[in-house]
Amino acid sequence: MSTLLRHLPVLPIVLPLVSGALLLFLPQGRTVLRSSVALLSTIAQVAIAAYLLYRLIVPQPGLLEHGVEVYVLGGWVAPYGIVLVVDRLSALMLALNAAIALPVHVYSLAHWDRVGVHYHSMLQFLLMGLNGAFLTGDLFNLFVFFEILLSASYGLLLHGSNAVRVKAGLHYVAVNLAGSLIFLIGVALIYGVAGTLNMADLGVQWAAMAPEHRSLFEAGVGILGIAFLIKAGIWPLNFWLPKTYTAASPPVAAMFAIMTKVGVYALLRMGSLLAIPEAPAPFAGPWLFYGTVATMWFGIVGMLAARQLTRLVSFSVIVSSGTLLAVIALGVTSATAPVLLYLIASVPAGTAFFLIAGMTERLRVNSVTEENMAPQPTTYTAFMAGEPHEVGDNEYDEVGVAIPAALAFLGMAFVSCTILTTGLPPLVGFMAKFSMISALLGAAMDQSSLDAWLLIVSLLAAGFAGLIALTKRGMRSFWSTGRTTPRLRFIEAVPVAFLILLCVTMTIAAGPVMNYLDSAAEWLHEPNAYIHAVLPTREVSP
Amino acid sequence: MNAVLHASVWFAQLCFALAMVNAAIAMMRGPTAQDRVLALDTLYINGMLTLLLFGVRWTSFVHFEVAMLIALFGFVGSASLAMFLYRGEVIEP
Amino acid sequence: MELIYSLAVGIFCACGVWLLLRPRTFQVILGLALLSYATNLFIFAMGRLTLDRPPLIDPNVVPDASMFDDPIPQALVLTAIVIGFATTALFLVMLIASRGFTGTDHVDGVEKDE
Amino acid sequence: MMPDIPAWIALPATLLLIVGGLLTLVGSIGLLRLPNFFMRIHSVSMGNTLGVGCVLVASMLIASAVAQRPVIHELLITLFVVFTAPITAIVLMQAAIRRTKPPKQ
Amino acid sequence: MKRIPVLLPLGLAVLWLVLTESLSWGNVALGLVLGFGMVLSFQNLRPVTPRFRRVHVGFGLLFKVLVDIVKSNIAVGRIVLGLTHGREVRSGFLDIPLDMRDPHGLAVLAMIVTATPGTVWSGLADDSSVLRLHVLDLQDPEAWIRTIKHRYEGPLREIFE
């Protein structure tokens, strides 16, 4: 049993892949079977992530005994082979991913998984990519997982393709292809200088690097950083984001809420490992901080300008990315744990919001029909295993049975998400914002750092702008006179409720959650432990 | 004797390179699309010959596979271009 | 050789960037193709340039890193080529679809001036 | 580095390489010199046939000498080239005929 | 019940052996398995299979073609380099009546024509009765027709029909 447990770190990657591939074998007609297989896989991922978290919180001999587990793929130890590393941060991200994947998955079972083919496979592949990106300890492997999650996201974005999605998709794909090339150039340059791809080893190499190599290495890191920042949605490289997220179908947009955070995660991880003896120039300079603050303000202004709920939420995703990056870029050590809390609070909120947006769309009478067109008769029968049937010519046709108090539910959910997103009391969003500001105030007041003040003001402004924009939007959605009676399905309501309850739970258990995050932050600020776990024989002397 | 052989390899390689330059000029110049396709075909053949020369130059067998692949499927590119020119689409219904 | 090689990378990159910034989808896809050649060549360059040292082991000789070209960039380039191929295909289909939906091949889906 | 190769192999190989190179070069010059497509397509096939043939034989000779055994897999290249060349040639010719007014006989 | 093809699988086995450069039993067996496997799996895509009658004629034909290739290479080379002693090069199309109908025979003829510089296959009538060639140096149309019909078509018909 304990030996089997040792393979747990690789399961979040293998499991979705296998189930995604298996789904390709199942005939398209067997909707129930396909959904069950996919759902089982998602549930299993939740269980695995939860178990890993449990082992981190309650250490036991064996797996994750010392708070970190290194899985040596193919038996080739780092830095020669690829390793997966489960530590507090990656386990947290895994859990976050699973926690939003499950509700999104359930939500899409109502209708969305049938507006195009291969939805479940794509979702599983996306999860595989995300899990892999969080787990891997190798820079090039990170690129590969970025590609997996991106290509799955292309597929999901174009799910139920219509003109809007294709137009947005074109930009999204183009920008991300450029981003991938940049990623490659950065990784290549780093390898060319350091001769290694393992992230921990890069930390070691960087610490001991000869001065004449440093600038090249820094250039590589800088280029790589741009690739991460594109993904994280930093201004002015994020114009694709609102468009894309608005165009995507609701469950897909909901899943996308975590995608920007992968870029943030990568920056956090690399920043942590390269922090000794001092961060490379592109990570250390003030430009990153000002860029991220600009991102926050861009998001703020965008929220105020948005006329559509999904667009508004997209901008709030930008704000949250900007916030995360800004706090990280400011380099206030004590703010790391709060910013992680903000991360785990903002993602479920964003997800729930996109799901709600999908349901409130229905309050307006079917407005999307013009985009829909019956697919032409396909000719794939000759080489496909039977033409998969689609139900989704009209995306909003199967609205389903109304549950009682649908509007009340939607309204409460909307309010909860607003509270979460804007960081209003009393939910966890407030705790995050409060603890961030509290930590920043230390820097602001004791070191009289103007940057910290700027960030505090931006944080408060973001909350306020979000409130103004969201109340306007919410009033228009829920309090307008011309809407139809809302009908929603139980299966769509439960995921939203789940996400909100998750946030409520985090609110109530803020203390224990923060304990975990504190230890994660401490771990991040002490990269030697990570390096030592991955490369048992090496250590970086500051 | 090796020196002579070496020189001839060098000479042949230069010939092929020049032939490639010619083909490239033809490709730039056109004037018709079929001329460009022809130039591409020529480039492929010359590329294959260059690879064969690597085999002679470094007496290694590793470039043979590449040359063989060009011989076997190099035509697919130019043939599909030709098909496109001929009937407006590459693959007919 | 290094100089020519670097210039080659630079020229591919420049042409790729130029095309990438053009307004027509087909230009962009060709730009991406050129850029991915440039990137692949660049990755390959990170292993430095060697002649006649393919990373194939002769079983009769004890291998040593100096006997071979650095195989790791080669492996990375292979992965990059494959992924580049996939994404080119995807982008192509995207631009066809965009053309079908919008009626134009402008990258923004609307006819604009250049 | 090239191991020693006996002269009776090196000499014909040298000749073949030079001839092959020249033939190919001449063929490509035809691409530039000949007035229209229908004529240019002929010159290209010089490199396609005898040029390839010469280099292949040279390569076979040297490879056999180095490996101390007959190396014949270059024949496959000949086979494939001869096999596939007509496809491109035929279709390209048809395209040219359809796209241009052919010159008078 | 279709005829199980033998020649092509064997040919493929030979191809395999040449490729792998090994004559071990295992490799031979593998080659045969592959040859038959490939041919049988894609049999539907080859509704027409060649029937070889007098294979030995082929060797003579091969020799003749090799000689013609060398000759025509020289001829075309001269034209390209302008070494035609001032003679104007007249190129043009030429229709040649054919008696051979076997598609494989026609395919081999196409290979020969293509491999010989100076001639390009430029069309075939729908009933395969007329072959149109483009000839680089069309001095004597009758001579070309004779060459094609007797030097190439005749032996090919002997082999394939």
Place this chain on the structure above:
Amino acid sequence: MTLYLVLLLPFVGALGAGLLRATARNVEAWLAGVVALSCAGILATYYPDMAAGRVVQVAVDWLPQYGLTFGLRLDGYAWMFAMLVTVIGALVVVYARYYMSPADPVPRFFSFLLAFMGSMLGVVLSGNLIQLVMFWELTSFTSFVLIAYWYHRTDARAGARMALTVTAAGGMCLLAGVLMMGHIAGSYDLDRVLAAADTIRAHALYPWLLTLVLLGAFTKSAQFPFHFWLPRAMAAPTPVSSYLHSATMVKAGVFLLARLWPILSGTDLWFAIVCSAGLASLLVGAYAATFQRDMKGVLAYSTISHLGLITLLLGMNSTLALVAAVFHMLNHATFKASLFMAAGIVDHETGTRDLKRLGGLYHAMPITATLAMVAAAAMAGVPLLNGFLSKEMFFAETIFAGEALWLRILLPATAILAGMFSVAYSARFIRQVFFGTAPGELPRTPHEPTRWMLLPSATLVLLCLLVGMLPGRTIGPVLDLATRAILNGERMPVYSLKVWHGLNMPLLMSAAAFIGGLAIHAWLTRLGHPEGVLTPLFRRFDGKRAFSILQVRLTRGATRLVNGISSTRLQTQLALIVVAVIAAASVATLGQLKVDLMTELAQIDPAFALLWVVGAACAIGAALQAKFHRLAALIMVGCAGLVTSLTFAWFSAPDLALTQVSVEVVTTVLLLLGLRWMPKRLAMELRNRDTMRARVRRVRDATLAIVAGLGMAMLAYVVLTQPAGPGIRDFIVKNALPGGGGHNIVNVILVDFRGFDTFGEITVLGIVALTIYKLLRRFRPAPEVMTSSAQKRDPARELPDPRDPVPKGVMLVPAIIGRLLLPMAGVVSVFFLLRGHNAPGGGFVGGLVMATGFIAQYLVNGTLWVESRLRIHPQYWIAGGLLCAAGAGCLAWFASLPFMSAIVWEPKLPLLGKLHLSSVLVFDLGVYLLVVGTTTLMLIALAHQSLRSHRRPAEAEEMTSVRMVR
């Protein structure tokens, strides 16, 4: 622990109320009333503790790392306020039961009301400042939904939104201020902060934090200039107004000012800001109230004025003023709540609240009138009523507040002036509603409401009277313990709560105010009370208008700004990315790189240089031709790929060359398949080329391109001319054969050392293929493409018939040869697959060769012909490939090795000898299968688009039947 119940009950009640049926009005009311009274009852049990000056505290850790505890702190002041909240809450519940119409969905009302009560209790009882802010924001939110209760009304929505915006903004400021305070004090715990009062006042940031806290308090208490939201909030149902906008929520601001009084007050800044805000509100409110038409409008502005009075008192830095402030908080709550109820009754019974339309109601509803008159008199400060007492104290304080002469004159003068207006509007309120005659017909015939509706109002009026006449017996102890709690027992001032203090200055001021007020009223009555919300004097300061203009401007400005700082153009986005990359690389390298060009010149191979002449020409040619000569550009890019591939071969990378060539071929076919769907270039675009903007953009792009190219070339050159460090390659080279079991190191890396990368890479391929398929299923080509392609087609040629064994004419020979290629390709592909581990090749190249073989079939035979004879099922190949690769990885688990570890099995077979079977080969087989599947899926799905667009329904049917026969 019962203290928690006080907070918990309202929220539980809110939840319960929300779940009841819409018609359960009585149950709702009972529930809410019981909750309110229970809370009051529980609080009452704490009176002994309060009287003894004890502070009851309970707390649990919530976010202890950041000093956030969830705790309740009940002292005298909190007790007084909590009682106020619960008792008036209970009265409002009774009132609301009869006020709300049967058509109103009451569950929502009572649920929100209880939630508000809970939030308000939270504010009052918080022992932790952060927790206080949390409940503070909750009151904003609950009040927002209560104001917008009738959300179908525009004014309700707008009013609610304005209230929320202003108070929530204030809340943000308060949070910031409290955080700063907490940071200075080292804790958010109220007691600890109180203890650190001197430090806070001495801190350099005191002005900032004071301003922030005051912003919070002023917005909440509707103090000038943030007062404008309160009149707009009158769109709420009257019970809400009487509860929130008189007794409780608006009091939160002054509550907080008093709560923090020991910490923040005592400085000149405090005096300056708080007094001016209070003074301004006092005057503006009183003045504006005089000119309102709406009964509730009068009350709202009067509330602003009275809150200003309280603020002014708090600002005076005197403990005696503090007592007066606390006293007036109570008094105002009672008479104002009662007046709102009266206004609601009038509205309920007559159908209007318009002072111009009302009149003479005294006869129809004498009890209501009497109650309203008493309450209004209290508001005006008539002796023997509670309002008189606190106003006297106020007048007294104004005289002694300042030391400067101008203050000593200004303050009393203003106080009298405000008092006059207060008398004026009170008089007008009563006179115009209950006396005289109504100018016209009222919407409803007025009569006295049910007794239950009068009861709450009557109770409050009774309290006014009791306090007014027996202050020492009734309110005295409460006031004492509240003030004592605020001041923490120290510095308690000496004061007396007597009705008669003798003929003194304050009494004279009162008299002056009274007489002046009546004079103003008389004068205005003669003028007929000017119309308009505010007199012309105040038009310029109309906060409401400013707010709505601001709102519109904000949205418009934000839209403009966001359009200005972002772009919908892909070109701009990509250009920015390029700029960012150049910048990031420059930041690190500018002036740091040493480029030595001279060392390398000797070793240039002319053939290689020529090769790259070709490569560069093709790249540049493609760049120039891609717009107008797409096919030419495509061919040139293909050539550039070939040159790349040859370069790989040149520098010892046969595997790369192999892969690049095979990918190149497939990509060319792919792009060609797409080219067919592109539109014709138009002459119009040629004209566009030469516009100035286009030219500028081209110059910009060319500059970017050249800089990017140069940068990349330089980076490459610098790395190439530096020696490589040891890195990890030595280990890999040494272990490839012994550990990885292969001679081809690159392949060993691909399937073993870094097999996980390959594993991911094939997944990418599979996903992309499926995406392409997904997308193309819904594809609809532009109509003109279909026609133009039909014209391109040779009109003489017919579509090939799938039944013909061989095509006729031109395609005969290509078809025959092409068909032979497939088995050959199969053999070659297996060759590449099997030998890949030891020589150039591998699953990827093998798969591409096989796929190319399939594509060649389509190329020479046409789609229908091929598919009537062969079904490829690419999807299964993809799935199979993925499972095969994953399975190969999982095999290691059976040997207790990590995923992807190579497992070798070497069985000895008769005849064949020893076999070398390895999981690595299985893995490579997976790659092979997947590549075959993806490549064919992509290309064939694309090819099918032609078929779909050409096919007519009849043909389709025929073709289907053909397929069935096969």
